[in-house]
Amino acid sequence: MTTCKDCKRFFPLEDNPEKGDCVERIVDPRQAYYKSKPVNAGNDAVSCSSFQKK
């Protein structure tokens, strides 16, 4: 199964690699920014539209 830890956007925590952040660059009509959301390394990423294989 494809999981978050297989994704380029996943940045594991140093002290707990099973958890991390999904970091993504967004360009909306007014500004560009990076967003971050906590995720588990083992989360199912099969249906994730942002998934990018490492």
Next chain:
Amino acid sequence: MAKAAIADRSVKEFEEKQEWWWAAEKKRSSRLDYLRKAIWKKGAIGGLYAPGVKVDLERPVLQTQKARALEFSPDPYVIKFAKMIAHILDNKTIFITDNAQLVGYTGSLPHTIAWDPSLGSFLNEEVYNDPTAIPDPAEKSQQIIRDVNNYWIGKSDLDKMIPVFDMEDLGKMLSGSIGWGVPIARGGYSSKDYEYIMTGKRAYQAIIDELNQKIDEADEQTHAPGATTETSKIYDKINNWEAMKITLEAGIRVAKRYARLARIIAEHFEEDSNRREELLRVAESCEQVPAYPPRTLQESFQYDIFIQMMSRTEAVEGAWPARPDYYHGPYYDKDVNIKKNLTKEEAIDLVGEFLIRAAEVCQFKPKFAREGLQGIDGTWVWTIGGVDKEGRDACNDLTVALMQAARLVRVANPTFGFRWHPRVKDEVMREIFECLRQGLGYPNIRHDPVLIANSMHWYGHPIEEARLWCNQACLSPCPPTKHGFQPMRMANATANCAKIIEYVMTGGYDPVVNMQVGAETGDVTSFTDFEQFFEAWTTQMKTIFSILVRAVNRARTLAPNLTPRPFLSAISERSIESGMDTLTPSLERGNAWVTAFTWVENIDSLAAVKKLVFEDKKYTMAELKNALEKNWEGHEQMRLDFVKNAPKWGNDDDYVDDIMVRCLKTAAKFSKELKCPSGNNWPILPENVSGNIHYANIVGALPNGRRLGDALYDGGISPGPGLDKKGPTAVLKSCGKINHITDGRAFLLNQRLSPTQLAGEKGYQLWRAYMRTWADLELDHIQFNVVDDSTLRAAQKDPEKYQEVIVRVAGYSAHFVDISRKTQDNIIQRTVQGL
């Protein structure tokens, strides 16, 4: 305007044409320009959110998820609630905008409006029924909203409060005719103990250490041999301290999440070396604050933003009490003047970004609130200038930098209230004037000696605390001190005062909402003299104020247990010390006030009745009653008589001015009979925000000649638009007959001045002379619109070209294109005073 057209013209050309917004765009740094244009406009346009702005569904889902998980846990509610806050902060999406040096937002993404579902289930229905703000795909979002709403029915703050309110009062209040808002302790204007948290002596970690010590000592006490009546109270204190600790720890964690994101961007994505350095500074800043006290101006601003972000995660705050030059000024001085770590230009960039970060803050508000605050999310009226604890001039270099940055970023929110006192230096006054001349509509000017005396008179604040005041909302001073700060001022103690005179005519029956709301003061046609009429007015005034005050008092009394605020408590010295929630009335000195919307209609109406009915006997009361019932239809000649031939407030005419003073003194006397749960007074504060438009269709025809649907007067003591015919000094003289210390809490006065007249040095000197008269007459407040009719009419015709024109609405400023046509017309109708 097209980019090329801006590029082709010089700053000077724009300034000569008084197109200040284009001049600002050319003058500001590329960073500020980017960040200013990056703002998603959150203030409602008219009453609706702007296209593209969406309700944030992440927070309600996270909160509901955690609330469900905790439902059957043995934790007391205060701890459950603190855990919900922590869960939100630990799991929300965070972001860092390109070029930003400051981070932190209430929602999850830049275009989102934060929604707190735990406030009131009937407020949640507004989210469901607001299709313009529901994110796509709508069907999926609505399913989420339905699920969230269903959970909070019966569990939200208001749902818990309603069964213990007086239902008759509640029904009258919720009719929407006399009050504005709901009595909940997590929705309103929340002052803070800045003297505890913002003076650099401590930050979250030091407080956590103190809490740990308190908890250990208390725990020891409960297990020592013996049991007294105090023992069970100790358990409650431990719970409160634990809850405070949970929120502070979550605050440190979320800051570290920002630090981590900044480092990830710097190390993995950013190619520009300068930006990488900036991001590493952002990271260091978020690792320092809020855990430890700030060391630099950037950290000081960042610390403030984190405090505000957390407070707005815990509650819906409709105001932003702040005194930025006083609390951040020492860091500006250290970085710019002493250590020279920052150039003035770099500091202005930070100051401007600080304003921008505040401008983008937004929390979902029901439609009545959006209509009353058109164009903005809440009244962020930041206080600057004034004096320090010892009474010395507190203006500093940051006061000036804030004014300069404000002219560059030109946001409508935050605005500023400037505390004028006789020792303010000319260079500072020139900066203030420049903001006014450039059409920002702010700062408003406050008379510091009068307001310090006022705070001492009404609440007994000691002078050292009274001198530290900052605006709690638009106009009401509050000391940010241990016992002085008011943790929540509920907006529903806002009286639609035009109903006072309307109810005199109807015997308390409200024909718009079809219910008996006011007192039964009898058939007005049976009154034989003005004194009887005035007595009925007094009874209606007392009745309306009492209904609103009773509800707030009840909510404030119940709040510590039913709707606690563990984070606000955690940054309050009195709660750390006592172990009690900061909403506990006995911990506070009291700083309550009744906002008096639509006040001046009473004065002009009373004068008209006294003159035309009782003295000149030109009309009988029956004729007047009949004309009002018909909304003056078929009685136009009579109506014009009431408009033109009765004395009007604002013309230095003792006939009507004496009535104003009598009404205020009558209300002031009653204010001392009304008591808040802390045992202090409830003075009135006449002002309007844009309530004069919101209430236009709720207030019936009045004896001043107004018809149902006409805009009400715009300011707290401003004369009716176009009715002040004797010039600016006459307006000031009328207002000077009011005692601004003892007759009420504060009095909003709008004035319009001509931009042409204010041009150049001559314009400044004219304004200074006018302000000397204002100061000599001891008026507590004045604010100015300095935009001419032709610009405003052009903006109505061609709004796309005038997106950045700002006007002073009432206690706040807004972009002219964001307010309703009716409010726009009302501003244009205001008399332009020639100095």
